[in-house]
Amino acid sequence: MQQTFMHLKVLLPFKVFAEKAGVSRIVAETREGSFGFLPHRRDCAAALAPGILIYETKAEGEIYIAVDEGVLVKTGLDVLVSVRNAIGGRDLGQLRYLVAQEFLNLNEREQSVRAVMAKMESSFISRLAGFHHE
Numbered sequence: 001m002q003q004t005f006m007h008l009k010v011l012l013p014f015k016v017f018a019e020k021a022g023v024s025r026i027v028a029e030t031r032e033g034s035f036g037f038l039p040h041r042r043d044c045a046a047a048l049a050p051g052i053l054i055y056e057t058k059a060e061g062e063i064y065i066a067v068d069e070g071v072l073v074k075t076g077l078d079v080l081v082s083v084r085n086a087i088g089g090r091d092l093g094q095l096r097y098l099v100a101q102e103f104l105n106l107n108e109r110e111q112s113v114r115a116v117m118a119k120m121e122s123s124f125i126s127r128l129a130g131f132h133h134e
Contacts, residue, residue: 003024004039004040004077005021005022005023005024005039005057005077006023006024006026006037006039006074006077006078006079007019007020007021007023007077007078007079008020008021008023008026008055008079008081009078009079009080009081010053010065010067010081010082010083010086011080011081011082011083012083012084012085012086013084017065017083017086017088018065018086018088020055020057020060022057022058022059023055023056023057023079024038024039024056024057024058025037025038025055025056026053026054026055026056026079027053027054027055028046028048028051028053028054028072028081029048029049029050029051029052029053030046030047030048030049031047031049037072037074037079039077041074043074043075043076044073044074045071045072045073045074046071046072047069047070047071048067048069048070048071048072048081048083049069050067050068050069051066051067052064052065052066052067052092052095053065053066053067053081053086060090061090062090063088063089063090064088064089064090064092064095065086065087065088065089066086066087066088066089066095066098066099067081067083067085067086068083068084068085068086069083069084070082070083070084071083085102087099087102
């Protein structure tokens with residue numbers, strides 16, 4: 001019996017993060033728990049929770065991808081995963097470190113954006129108050 005494999009594509013908002021052929025299994029996390037996907041599983045769609053997506057190929061072995069919220073759609077042998085952010089790796093310890101660094105960078109960017117928004121809001125309010133007094 002010939003073994004069939006899946007084709008996995010992981011999409012981010014502005015690029016293709018990964019595209020892998022020869023995928024023998026996929027494990028994804030949803031709010032209801034983890035689900036395993038094999039090539040002959042029925043077609044389905046699932047809302048993904050932030051967590052670790054695991055896929056396995058004969059050439060690479062088991063690969064881990066830390067993903068943000070998103071959606072997984074399986075149709076036939078094609079599996080499409082669309083998420084806001086993803087970081088990949090083979091070692092869970094290194095992946096944990098990379099995710100922590102990404103969150104630190106994200107927090108710094110959020111703080112600078114919030115500071116700019118606060119300045120814009122205060123400027124808008126003072127201009128609006130100036131128009132109100134005229």
